[in-house]
Amino acid sequence: xxxxxxxxxxxxxxxxxxxxxxxxxxxxxxxxxxxxxxxxxxxxxxxxxxxxxxxxxxxxxxxxxxxxxxxxxxxxxxxxxxxxxxxxxxxxxxxxxxxxxxxxxxxxxxxxxxxxxxxxxxxxxxxxxxxxxxxxxxxxxxxxxxxxxxxxxxxxxxxxxxxxx
Numbered sequence: 001x002x003x004x005x006x007x008x009x010x011x012x013x014x015x016x017x018x019x020x021x022x023x024x025x026x027x028x029x030x031x032x033x034x035x036x037x038x039x040x041x042x043x044x045x046x047x048x049x050x051x052x053x054x055x056x057x058x059x060x061x062x063x064x065x066x067x068x069x070x071x072x073x074x075x076x077x078x079x080x081x082x083x084x085x086x087x088x089x090x091x092x093x094x095x096x097x098x099x100x101x102x103x104x105x106x107x108x109x110x111x112x113x114x115x116x117x118x119x120x121x122x123x124x125x126x127x128x129x130x131x132x133x134x135x136x137x138x139x140x141x142x143x144x145x146x147x148x149x150x151x152x153x154x155x156x157x158x159x160x161x162x163x164x165x
Contacts (some may be wrong), residue, residue: 055095063087
């Protein structure tokens with residue numbers, strides 16, 4: 001019996017090197033939370049990167065057949081103008097970066113015509129500009145279709161289509 005009492009005493013007096021159960025539980029919970037956050041972040045896109053890009057689209061066109069004929073007069077504005085006989089192409093940017101509209105190309109009656117844009121043609125993030133059309137170098141006919149695209153500084157060609165009213 002003396003030997004077993006000695007073993008018990010030596011066990012109690014030895015320094016323990018293991019973690020206490022409370023500290024072990026806290027460490028396991030912390031590891032679980034970090035792992036769950038990392039997996040959830042990647043699975044649900046919390047850690048996804050965001051690109052600064054312009055996402056420009058033509059949201060509306062209105063070009064009357066009575067638009068002026070002659071030297072092309074096309075410029076950019078933040079409003080539609082409201083002059084009788086003027087046409088417009090509405091550009092909207094739903095992206096997070098700005099871009100500039102450089103030119104517009106119209107295809108009508110089998111021929112394409114490119115026109116340069118004047119004025120402040122920068123489409124900022126979450127904004128809209130109008131390409132106002134006062135004159136084009138061809139005679140339009142009411143009811144006929146036109147197509148075309150607006151070329152932007154970031155290399156995109158934004159398509160549009162419509163009918164002369």
